[in-house]
Amino acid sequence: MSATVIVFLALIVLVTFIGLFGSRWRAGDLSQLAEWGLGGRSFGTLITWFLLGGDLYTAYTFIAVPALMFGAGAAGFFAVPYAALMYPVLFMAFPRLWSVAHKHGYITAADFVRGRFGHRGLALAIAVTGLVAVLPYMALQLVGMQVVIAALGLDWNVALPVLGTVSVPLILSFIALAAFTYTSGLRGTALIAVVKDLLVYITVLAAIIIIPTELGGYGKIFAAVPAKQVLLAPTPAGSLGAGFAYVTLAVGSLLALFLYPHSVTGLLSSSSRQVIRRNAMVLPAYSVALAFIALLGYMALASGVKGMPQYAQGFKSFGNNFAVPALFLHAFPGWFAGLAFAAIAIGALMPASIMAIACGNLFTRNIFKEFIAPDCTPETEAKMAKLVAFAAKLGALFFVLELQTTYAIQLQLLGGIWICQTVPAVLLALYVRLDPRALLAGWAVGVGLGTWMVAELGFKSSTYPLHILGETIPCYAAVSALVANLLVSWLLTLVLRGSAMVRDETAAEDYA
Amino acid sequence: MKKFHPVYLFLLIPYAAWAWVPFYNRVEPSLFGIPFFYWWQIFGIFVTAASILPVYLYQERRK
Numbered sequence: 001m002s003a004t005v006i007v008f009l010a011l012i013v014l015v016t017f018i019g020l021f022g023s024r025w026r027a028g029d030l031s032q033l034a035e036w037g038l039g040g041r042s043f044g045t046l047i048t049w050f051l052l053g054g055d056l057y058t059a060y061t062f063i064a065v066p067a068l069m070f071g072a073g074a075a076g077f078f079a080v081p082y083a084a085l086m087y088p089v090l091f092m093a094f095p096r097l098w099s100v101a102h103k104h105g106y107i108t109a110a111d112f113v114r115g116r117f118g119h120r121g122l123a124l125a126i127a128v129t130g131l132v133a134v135l136p137y138m139a140l141q142l143v144g145m146q147v148v149i150a151a152l153g154l155d156w157n158v159a160l161p162v163l164g165t166v167s168v169p170l171i172l173s174f175i176a177l178a179a180f181t182y183t184s185g186l187r188g189t190a191l192i193a194v195v196k197d198l199l200v201y202i203t204v205l206a207a208i209i210i211i212p213t214e215l216g217g218y219g220k221i222f223a224a225v226p227a228k229q230v231l232l233a234p235t236p237a238g239s240l241g242a243g244f245a246y247v248t249l250a251v252g253s254l255l256a257l258f259l260y261p262h263s264v265t266g267l268l269s270s271s272s273r274q275v276i277r278r279n280a281m282v283l284p285a286y287s288v289a290l291a292f293i294a295l296l297g298y299m300a301l302a303s304g305v306k307g308m309p310q311y312a313q314g315f316k317s318f319g320n321n322f323a324v325p326a327l328f329l330h331a332f333p334g335w336f337a338g339l340a341f342a343a344i345a346i347g348a349l350m351p352a353s354i355m356a357i358a359c360g361n362l363f364t365r366n367i368f369k370e371f372i373a374p375d376c377t378p379e380t381e382a383k384m385a386k387l388v389a390f391a392a393k394l395g396a397l398f399f400v401l402e403l404q405t406t407y408a409i410q411l412q413l414l415g416g417i418w419i420c421q422t423v424p425a426v427l428l429a430l431y432v433r434l435d436p437r438a439l440l441a442g443w444a445v446g447v448g449l450g451t452w453m454v455a456e457l458g459f460k461s462s463t464y465p466l467h468i469l470g471e472t473i474p475c476y477a478a479v480s481a482l483v484a485n486l487l488v489s490w491l492l493t494l495v496l497r498g499s500a501m502v503r504d505e506t507a508a509e510d511y512a
Numbered sequence: 513m514k515k516f517h518p519v520y521l522f523l524l525i526p527y528a529a530w531a532w533v534p535f536y537n538r539v540e541p542s543l544f545g546i547p548f549f550y551w552w553q554i555f556g557i558f559v560t561a562a563s564i565l566p567v568y569l570y571q572e573r574r575k
Contacts, residue, residue, distance in 0.1 A: 080553045081530045084560040088523040091564050219545030232537050243533030284561040291554045
């Protein structure tokens with residue numbers, strides 16, 4: 001066994017143990033949903049920093065962003081404005097969500113919508129949007145695992161009935177994930193996040209020092225990038241050009257990010273609104289790391305790994321997603337590559353765990369309790385959430401094993417657009433209360449329009465060129481759909497004004 | 513409605529830094545071989561974190 005594999009396995013075993021024993025840390029009554037699924041709302045500034053950092057900057061980000069830079073150049077750097085500009089929004093809006101959720105015991109965004117608007121249909125729409133968007137995201141985390149497993153050369157496969165040939169390491173990591181999520185809930189995940197983030201920072205620091213030195217400096221690295229891709233394409237006459245697409249991609253993504261179920265779970269697990277406000281100032285440290293991780297794509301170009309025969313199989317199986325693993329194998333000593341791969345693998349398991357917990361919270365609170373068993377006890381509620389979290393992970397595993405990865409990527413693309421359509425009913429609702437029926441109509445228009453635009457593009461891109469007054473406007477479909485959504489929501493609210501409105505259980509002072 | 517305090521304008525700075533793409537979609541001036549397009553945006557992350565601070569301090573003092 002190589003040093004790479006030994007270091008990798010040792011770290012994975014370590015975090016699995018940490019995860020399993022996490023339930024004893026600040027032990028709470030895990031038969032209560034808020035204890036299991038929100039860690040008892042007990043995390044302070046530092047733990048929340050690790051938890052949200054691990055939650056928002058996932059393994060898939062670490063693989064896909066540099067892969068995009070590797071293939072498409074400057075356009076892939078939109079991840080940086082996205083990961084920076086979300087913080088003023090986090091700072092202003094989300095302490096309000098924390099306060100109102102704390103006051104009324106909400107644990108999901110749909111809980112808040114239910115309380116704010118008293119409209120079950122709208123709350124259901126928000127819950128379903130969250131579930132549908134987060135599932136393919138989870139599946140992509142397992143794709144990240146697959147890439148790492150392939151890079152480690154762990155091709156240990158067995159033939160199973162029904163499933164066909166499956167990778168044993170993938171199944172084992174799935175079992176570890178399921179076990180610690182079930183026993184420890186968000187507490188175990190938070191502890192793992194600490195290890196994961198430290199490994200990520202060590203890897204990034206080493207990468208930005210060692211690799212440019214080996215390659216002869218940043219000047220040489222950028223010289224390896226095709227000249228047309230170093231910058232965004234120049235703007236042609238009669239079009240707003242690639243720059244507009246770049247900015248709308250960043251804006252649409254940042255509006256959606258904190259509305260994803262796993263983000264809401266991470267935010268609401270903090271112990272006070274103060275924790276969220278402070279984190280808005282210290283979380284950008286991860287964005288700096290992300291910017292350099294994005295540049296790893298260029299370092300992979302400059303190192304020439306794509307042309308090397310030993311990585312040909314990996315590129316064939318995973319395309320550009322193999323660029324960063326190949327770079328690590330090429331540029332790092334064996335044991336350090338093992339550490340870097342462990343960072344990516346844990347970076348896949350940890351967010352996947354929060355995503356599964358978020359699915360459990362959403363389904364139990366907003367579908368099971370709301371529509372199926374309104375009188376269920378808190379114990380049943382917590383048990384149900386654990387089971388759903390398990391089922392969600394099983395679904396993600398099945399997705400990765402049985403369907404083509406392309407579907408997961410396309411669904412994740414759509415998921416981002418759909419989540420963005422919950423902005424008026426969740427984010428905006430922290431400030432203004434539109435009519436719930438109007439919001440539901442706006443949501444339907446936004447989801448329909450966004451899906452249609454992406455379908456028109458053959459599910460390959462999410463930048464749909466609008467033609468307005470002879471001008472071509474290439475715009476991220478989530479943003480143009482959101483504009484339509486907001487218009488419908490606002491106009492219908494004006495039309496419906498005066499007709500009977502249901503009670504708002506939240507009061508203005510609940511948000512402060 | 514609470515009275516608006518100008519300190520909140522700080523929060524617009526990061527958005528202004530990214531809004532006008534032609535300004536930063538250029539190679540020169542480069543820094544340590546990194547084109548302007550890239551280092552400007554990395555610098556922007558620090559600007560973003562820093563622009564939240566005055567608002568945070570203002571809100572703390574007002575309590």
